[in-house]
Amino acid sequence: MADNKTSDTLSVAVLGTGIMGAAMTRNLARAGLDVRAWNRTRAKAEPLAADGVHVTDTPGEAVAGADVVLTMLLDGPAALDAVRQATPQLAPGTLWLQMSTVGPAALEPLVRFAAEQDLRFVDAPVLGTKAPAEKGQLIVLAAGSPELRDRAGQVFDIVGGRTQWVGDDAASGAASRLKLVVNSWVLTIVGGTGETLALAKGLDVDPRDFLDAIAGGSLDMTYLRMKADLLLSGELAPSFTVSAARKDARLIAEAAEASGIRLDLAAAAAERFRRAEEQGHGGEDGVAAYFASFDG
Numbered sequence: 001m002a003d004n005k006t007s008d009t010l011s012v013a014v015l016g017t018g019i020m021g022a023a024m025t026r027n028l029a030r031a032g033l034d035v036r037a038w039n040r041t042r043a044k045a046e047p048l049a050a051d052g053v054h055v056t057d058t059p060g061e062a063v064a065g066a067d068v069v070l071t072m073l074l075d076g077p078a079a080l081d082a083v084r085q086a087t088p089q090l091a092p093g094t095l096w097l098q099m100s101t102v103g104p105a106a107l108e109p110l111v112r113f114a115a116e117q118d119l120r121f122v123d124a125p126v127l128g129t130k131a132p133a134e135k136g137q138l139i140v141l142a143a144g145s146p147e148l149r150d151r152a153g154q155v156f157d158i159v160g161g162r163t164q165w166v167g168d169d170a171a172s173g174a175a176s177r178l179k180l181v182v183n184s185w186v187l188t189i190v191g192g193t194g195e196t197l198a199l200a201k202g203l204d205v206d207p208r209d210f211l212d213a214i215a216g217g218s219l220d221m222t223y224l225r226m227k228a229d230l231l232l233s234g235e236l237a238p239s240f241t242v243s244a245a246r247k248d249a250r251l252i253a254e255a256a257e258a259s260g261i262r263l264d265l266a267a268a269a270a271e272r273f274r275r276a277e278e279q280g281h282g283g284e285d286g287v288a289a290y291f292a293s294f295d296g
Contacts, residue, residue: 007124007167009034010154013066015059015082015102020126021072021240023133024099024159029053032157038062038082059086063094068155069099069114069119075247076106080113092118095151099140101126103180103251104173105258111171117295120145122152123170125179126160129239136161141182143167143175180255181249184266186223187286190245194290202293207232225285236284246273 010033014025017039029035031049036054038061038126039045045055056062063086064070071079079100096119098110107123112120122144132138140160144152147167150183150187156163200207214220230236249270256263274293278283 008035010068010151011066012036012070012155013038013059013062013086014070014072015039015062015079015086016071016073017048018074019130019241020128020133022048023073023130024070024138025053027136027158028052028133028155033155033158036062036066036076042057059083060089062086064089065091066094068095068097068151070155070293071100072242073100075100075251076102076110076167080106083110083113087117090119093120095120095122097124097152097155098170099126101125101179101183101248101251102176103255104176105254106251107173107176108171112252120148121170122148122260123173123175124152124156124163125175127179127182132161133159141163141175141178142171143172145210157177157292174175176254180248180252183249184252187211187245187249187252187269188265189221190227190240190286191265191272191289193224194231194272195293197228197231198290198293227285230285230287236281236288237285238285240286241274241283242273242286242288243282245289246270246277247283249273261263 002293012028012033012035014037017025017037025037026138036056037045037048038056038059073079073082096114106187111121122142124140124142126138126140128138136159138160140156140163141161142165154253166178166264197207200210249266253266253270254264272292273287276289279291281288281291
């Protein structure tokens with residue numbers, strides 16, 4: 001891992017340093033890249049300075065002279081707004097790695113904007129939460145021109161443990177569509193864990209008896225136990241927040257409807273996450289949708 005940056009060092013601008021973006025930014029800097037970062041709330045990005053990241057006040061300051069722009073923001077409109085703000089400082093030919101979960105509908109204006117500004121665009125949402133992000137073990141789902149893969153791979157190989165290329169055209173939405181399919185399964189587990197433990201409470205069943213009953217069998221799984229442990233411990237520090245889960249559930253439901261597919265669980269999950277958010281759990285881990293089963 002390089003300690004000193006040279007003129008040949010890849011320069012990366014990261015726009016969005018939330019739970020995932022901060023971990024990715026830190027790993028890029030520790031790998032010796034020249035990293036600048038912007039976040040809408042600057043205070044959340046400031047700790048990255050200790051790792052050699054130059055924290056900026058505006059997206060434009062972050063992208064000026066950058067070889068690569070990486071967006072890791074809440075949704076498509078947020079990503080488009082940040083990159084649009086940086087337009088005067090964006091050089092034609094800059095590689096834009098769009099790594100947020102935006103869904104296929106919101107991807108279209110991003111692709112269009114990239115074409116208008118002569119940016120090289122790769123759609124690359126990631127699988128994983130806080131812990132794998134911190135370890136550089138995310139799974140990158142990528143779609144983009146083969147000629148961009150070597151340069152994109154210099155970033156992907158640092159933030160991820162594996163890259164799965166699913167298409168040669170970012171505009172096809174192949175990566176974003178796959179991300180929604182995977183997240184549908186993730187939210188099924190997260191929501192199911194919360195509802196099952198809520199039912200246990202309502203029926204006066206010790207939730208640990210439930211976990212013991214399925215232990216080691218085909219119904220058991222690591223992710224279920226991780227989420228159940230968060231609830232049982234009361235430590236709901238987020239790896240994937242209720243608010244982010246609500247956004248993803250909405251994207252899944254909208255994409256399904258646009259495709260003529262009826263998904264009952266996605267719509268129900270979005271409503272549960274909304275109620276939990278209204279109860280004040282928006283910034284907690286997604287399994288806190290558990291509280292949507294109870295009044296207040």
